[in-house]
Amino acid sequence: MQRTCRNPWCAQPFTVTDDNLAFYDKVSPIFNGKKELIPPPTFCPECRMRRRLAWRNERTLHRRTESRTGKPILSIHHPDNPYPVYENTYWWSDAFDAKKYGRDFDFTRPFLDQFLKLKAIVPMPARTIDEPTTENSEYCNEAGSIKNCYLCFEIIQLEDCMYCRGVGCSNTCVDCLNCAYCTFCYQSIESLNCYGSTFLNDCRECNECHFLADCYGCNNCYGCVNLRNKQFCFFNEQMPEMAYRQRVQEKFASLPQEALLREFLTFKEKQIARATHIRQSEQCSGDYLINCKNCLQCFSCGDCEDCQYCDGVAGSERNCDCMDVTHFGVGALMSYECQCIGGNPGSTYHALFSDSCWPGSELICCHYCVATTEHCFGCIGLKKGKYCVFNKQYTKEEYDQLVPKIIAHIRETNEWGEFFPAGNSPFCYNESSAHEHLPLTKEEVLARGWKWRDQTDEMPKVDKIIPASQLPDSIDDIPDDILNWAIECEATKRPFKIIKQELEFYRQMRLPVPHFHPDERHRRRMALRNPRKLWNRQCAKCQQPIATSYSPERPEIVYCESCYLAAVY
Secondary structure, eight states: OEEEOSOTTTOOEEEOOHHHHHHHHHHSOEETTEEOOOOOOSSOHHHHHHHHHTTOOSSOOEEEEOTTTOOEEEESSOTTSSSOEEOHHHHTSTTOOGGGGOOOOOTTSOHHHHHHHHHTTSOEESSOBOGGGEESOTTOEEEEEEESOBSOEEEEEEESOBSOBSOEEEESOBSOBSOBSOEEEESOBSOBSOEEEEEEESOBSOBSOEEEESOBSOEEEEEEESOBSOEEEETTEEOOHHHHHHHHHHHHHHSOHHHHHHHHHHHHHTSEEESOOEESOBSOOEEEEESOEEEESEEEEESEEEEESOEEEEOSSOEEEEEEEEEEESSEEEEEEEEEEEOSSSOEEEEESOEEEEEEEEEESOBSOEEEEEEEESOBSOBSOEEEETTEEOOHHHHHHHHHHHHHHHHHTTOTTOOOOGGGOSSOGGGSHHHHHSOOOHHHHHHTTOOOOOOOOOOOOOSEEEEGGGSOSSGGGOOGGGGGEEEEOTTTOOEEOOOHHHHHHHHHHTOOOOSSOHHHHHHHHHHTSOOSOOEEEEOTTTOOEEEESSOTTSOOEEEOHHHHHHHHO
């Protein structure tokens, strides 16, 4: 089935396959023996992902007051948002029950209008964080089991880390993205089991290395690409140890850090690149997949089977039979068009058109329903809810009679079968994960009728403000007094501070103080990753057709997996 995306600013053609139609039939909910069929999507896969990610805020924190006590708190919810915001400990306690906001469904009004009215009065927790396992990590979100972390997001089992996103089971890392089991690493992306290294991209088991891409099992290497089990290599050239160390010392002394990175990226563009990063998987397409089977158009996923159009779904428990699911995992099963669902403990089974629900089952059009919520429709902020509609409690028999009537109503209003609109997200577009993966200008966002919030920085209380260009190049020349300064970002002019823990890291790693605001550093790391999109190309070696996240106009020499492995081993 050929369709055209209904977004007028997109209008791209996309295909709904017979397998897709079979999946929609499989996940269609059944009430009283009758299947409520889910129709094919009206948006293309990219617009569906954009819409889901618009409801996710990982990294934008605001100072506001707690709605119950007036106490100052840090939250992902801006003070202008209409709904109340509670401290996490109170929201998760037995003292708070969102069923007190329950209401009847009104069959004379559209579902979305009623849902948003309910959304405007149900309190939300300040941040998504596991408070009992968090220590000295106030400025973090989407986190659990962390200690002494600062401005880290979507993280687990971290200690002494700063400015990281998507990092797990690591210690003393700064400015890292999607890494795991790393220690003393800086400015590294998609890397695993690395130590004492800087500027790694897609590396495994690399120690004391700098500016590497797609290298495995390397020690003391600089500026290298596609190496396996090498030591003392400088821009892929094998060298004696003393000569290598002298060259590295000279290199670090010769140019600023950003110039060294640009030099390495220029060298990297001239090397061969693997079409995709898919490991220990079969019958899969996408990028950055591990231990997956029968997964199509999926990205940054692990332990998934029979999934399509998923992104960031992983975990120790298998994720199966999911389509258009973005983030989390750990046992997401038979779910469709959801953002941030999963388990830990348990799993999320048969969630449809829902946002931020874990764990639970048989959830339809729900938002932030957690702690094993089951059989709920259009609910917000429930914990351990069961047989509820719009947060109102029903018996099983009443629920099974009411929900099919609601589905018939919202089918008539053309609201059945879609995730919540991006324009109704509780977050502005440039606060959301959508802006990180699919950035738009302010003008483009406003033209779509979505929300945008101009960046306003709170000026830190400091002794002085210094432009980043005036910082000394050597960490040895940075005084302790820098902790009392604000640095003006070289690119955005936004002020930022260096904290004591951070300065100690730079001194221990012999690194210069960064010249860019943490948000700008994150944006630049994201730009170094390939997009969540595949293009059809030919392998530059064997000319066989390949699907790759390298667009055809890019300069990299892209090999299929077979040719790539033959070249590097």
